[in-house]
Amino acid sequence: MxxxxxxxxxxxxxxxxxxxxxxxxxxxxxxxxxxxxxxxxxxxxxxxxxxxxxxxxxxxxxxxxxxxxxxxxxxxEQRLTDITKPELIEMVRRVMEADSPEHAISYWMHMLELNTQDSQISDLIFWPGEYFGDGDNTRELSPEQVVEITLRRAGSRTQK
Known part of the structure; x- marks a missing residue:
């Protein structure tokens, strides 16, 4: 995409x-x-x-x-009001594949943090055991799963 x-x-x-x-x-x-x-x-x-x-x-x-x-x-780096779920998924995919220059990956990570309002999204991508607090860093999540989990978490924070 x-x-x-x-x-x-x-x-x-x-x-x-x-x-x-x-x-x-x-x-x-x-x-x-x-x-x-x-x-x-x-x-x-x-x-x-x-x-x-x-x-x-x-x-x-x-x-x-x-x-x-x-x-x-x-x-x-900015929070966008019109960002789409497919765009978030594509940025996560690019971060996970890590086949872009380091500065580009850093840019997408910051954009993901801003636009999902989840400062721990890098843990979810790279260290899911830290994110979930269960220590299981062997699980591999898809970009779609990462976005679903972080948006669900953001939704639960705004409902409190």
């Missing part, structure tokens, strides 16, 4: 991504007192308000390019 543009990770200016990734690497590997100018430049170019500590440990968890793409995608 093709997703509409608002459900796809934003198309970014590659030269801006490269420049911000360089700055992120300098800040991540630098000292706070020596990277204030880079931090100010990063925030100005990314329209962000990050602190030095936000950059610490990026290198150990992911590459700077991916991290920058995730930061730049934040303004595009």
């Amino acid at each position: 093709k997703l509409r543009p608002v459900l796809m990770p934003p198309i970014l200016d590659e030269s801006k991504v490269a420049r911000l990734a360089e700055l992120a690497a300098e800040i991540d590997c630098g000292r706070q007192d020596q990277t204030q100018d880079q931090l100010a430049e990063f925030n100005r170019e990314a329209l962000a308000n990050l602190t030095f500590i936000d950059f610490q440990g990026i290198y150990g968890g992911q590459d700077h390019d991916t991290w920058v793409r995730q930061v730049l995608a934040i303004p595009y």
Whole structure:
């Protein structure tokens, strides 16, 4: 299924991504007192308000390019009033298949959290035993089952 543009990770200016990734690497590997100018430049170019500590440990968890793409995608992540069940299922399918770049999977996860109002949907996808509290992480749910369960849970929360 093709997703509409608002459900796809934003198309970014590659030269801006490269420049911000360089700055992120300098800040991540630098000292706070020596990277204030880079931090100010990063925030100005990314329209962000990050602190030095936000950059610490990026290198150990992911590459700077991916991290920058995730930061730049934040303004595009939104709750939609007209999202459809098939669209939610397709995003879950894409996350589960994990054959897209990490920043795209992260975008879809955030969109799923916002649009199902379930901050634990990643547990349901990857660690269902944690989600259900029974420790059984061997079960494999289909994308359709994931969406049904999370929407049912969201419905029960709004009825209380």
